[in-house]
Every structure is written in structure tokens, then in C-alpha cells.
Amino acid sequence: MKYALVTGASKGIGRATSLKLAEMGYFILINYNSSREEAEKTLELVKEIGSDGELLKFDVSDATETKSALDTWTAQHKNEYIEVLVNNAGIRKDNLMIWMPEEDWTSVLNISLNGFFHVTQYMLKNMLVKRFGRIINIVSLSGIKGMKGQANYSAAKGGLIAATKALAAEVGPRNVTVNAVAPGFIQTEMVKDLPEEELKKLIPVGRFGTAEEVASLVGFLASKEASYITGEVISINGGIYT
Numbered sequence: 001m002k003y004a005l006v007t008g009a010s011k012g013i014g015r016a017t018s019l020k021l022a023e024m025g026y027f028i029l030i031n032y033n034s035s036r037e038e039a040e041k042t043l044e045l046v047k048e049i050g051s052d053g054e055l056l057k058f059d060v061s062d063a064t065e066t067k068s069a070l071d072t073w074t075a076q077h078k079n080e081y082i083e084v085l086v087n088n089a090g091i092r093k094d095n096l097m098i099w100m101p102e103e104d105w106t107s108v109l110n111i112s113l114n115g116f117f118h119v120t121q122y123m124l125k126n127m128l129v130k131r132f133g134r135i136i137n138i139v140s141l142s143g144i145k146g147m148k149g150q151a152n153y154s155a156a157k158g159g160l161i162a163a164t165k166a167l168a169a170e171v172g173p174r175n176v177t178v179n180a181v182a183p184g185f186i187q188t189e190m191v192k193d194l195p196e197e198e199l200k201k202l203i204p205v206g207r208f209g210t211a212e213e214v215a216s217l218v219g220f221l222a223s224k225e226a227s228y229i230t231g232e233v234i235s236i237n238g239g240i241y242t
């Protein structure tokens with residue numbers, strides 16, 4: 001059995017990525033934090049594809065909870081390991097920096113950046129021993145450019161981009177690749193408060209992207225065909241700001 005873990009797989013890009021990896025024959029570990037019913041729906045869809053999966057509830061920002069959930073899984077699967085990890089869990093809490101409550105700064109960093117650290121450090125040992133692994137981090141255009149009203153989110157994603165490159169250099173010799181996917185505007189719950197009609201005018205292809213389009217790129221990076229790509233940040237944004 002080949003295992004893939006997708007964090008924040010209860011909806012949006014995480015759900016679409018779970019389905020893409022299921023299509024590629026992976027057993028999917030569907031991580032979620034608060035949306036159990038949505039995570040169950042992801043599992044149902046994974047099964048419809050003809051693959052299988054299980055739910056793994058933990059808050060990626062909580063080191064103890066993350067370790068405990070992964071320890072439990074590992075103890076039940078002694079001779080197996082997770083070869084694909086997609087660090088997708090993330091939130092937005094936008095505000096101009098001058099008005100930003102400290103907790104909105106820390107929670108965004110805790111989930112996107114510290115969450116990556118907690119989950120990835122745990123997974124690395126087995127990937128290095130087995131000499132194969134694929135780590136894909138979902139970052140953002142905001143982490144490349146820096147967006148007004150998103151100092152917290154831009155910092156988290158920018159930090160994750162730098163960590164992607166640093167880790168890629170560390171683990172390349174063991175055939176573990178680490179890449180980042182940087183979406184622009186993708187139609188999910190996360191962006192439902194944004195003025196889509198206005199923003200579409202900034203996008204050369206004239207529309208928001210779909211979660212499935214992002215998932216296809218993640219699937220490619222997880223595949224054998226992408227074995228010589230590492231330490232990269234690949235944008236998927238309909239041509240915006242290029």
C-alpha cells in the first residue's frame with residue numbers, strides 16, 4: 001500500500017488533492033481539524049474513485065496533538081510509511097497591520113508555518129530511511145509578492161517558501177523532493193468573501209482557478225515524472241502579475 005497524507009483535506013484544495021492522489025493509487029490519510037463531516041465527505045469521494053483512506057484528526061499548529069495522532073497511526077502500521085506529504089492546511093485572517101490583533105498574527109503563522117514544521121519533521125525520518133519521499137507545500141502568490149492586508153499570511157507563506165528551499169537542499173541526497181505550489185485566486189471557501197468580479201479583471205485568463213487545477217499540479221509533483229524537480233516554487237494563478 002502507498003500512503004499519502006494531506007493536511008487540511010476536509011475541503012477545498014486539500015479535498016481535490018486527496019482525490020487526485022487517490023486516482024494515482026494512494027491510500028489517503030485525510031487530516032482535518034474542525035470539519036469532521038466535510039472530512040467524511042472527502043473519504044466517501046476517495047472511495048468512489050476506487051481507492052481508500054482514513055480520517056486523521058489533529059490541529060497542525062499543536063505539536064503535541066500532531067505527534068500523538070501520528071504516533072498512533074505509526075504504531076498501527078509498523079512496516080509502512082507515508083511517502084507523500086502535502087502541507088495544505090491554512091487560514092486567512094486579513095487586516096491592515098496597524099489593526100491586526102496579535103492572535104491573528106500568531107494563529108496564521110502557527111497553522112501554515114509551524115504546522116508544516118510539526119508534520120514534516122515527523123514524516124522525514126521514515127522518508128530518509130526509505131530513501132524516497134515527496135513533500136509538497138501549498139503556499140501562495142501572497143508569499144511571493146506580499147499582499148496589502150495580509151502581512152501575517154504573506155509572512156507565513158513567504159517563510160514556507162524559504163523553508164521549502166532549505167529542506168530541499170537538506171534531503172535531496174536521499175531522494176526526497178520538496179516543492180511549493182503557489183496558487184493565485186482559487187474558488188474555495190477561503191476566498192468566498194473576496195469580490196470575485198473585480199478581482200477577475202486582474203487575471204489574464206479571466207477567472208478564478210479551481211481546486212482541481214491546483215490538485216493536478218500537486219499530483220504531478222508527487223509523481224515519478226517529477227523526480228528531478230526540487231526546491232521549486234511553482235505558480236498557478238491564471239497569469240496574474242507575471
Ligand code: NAP
Pocket residue numbers: 007008009010011012013014031032033034035036058059060061088089090091111112138139140141182183184185186187188189190191
Ligand atoms: P479552505 O477551503 O478554507 O480549506 C482549508 C483547510 O485547512 C480545511 O480543510 C481546514 O480544515 C484546514 N485547516 C485549517 N486549520 C487547520 C488546522 N489548525 N489543522 C488542520 N487543518 C486545518 O481553503 P483552501 O482555499 O482549500 O486552502 C488550502 C490551502 O491553499 C491553504 O494553505 C491556503 O492558504 C492555500 N491557498 C489558497 C488560495 C485560494 O485562493 N483558495 C490561494 C493561495 C493559497 P478544518 O475545516 O477541518 O479545520
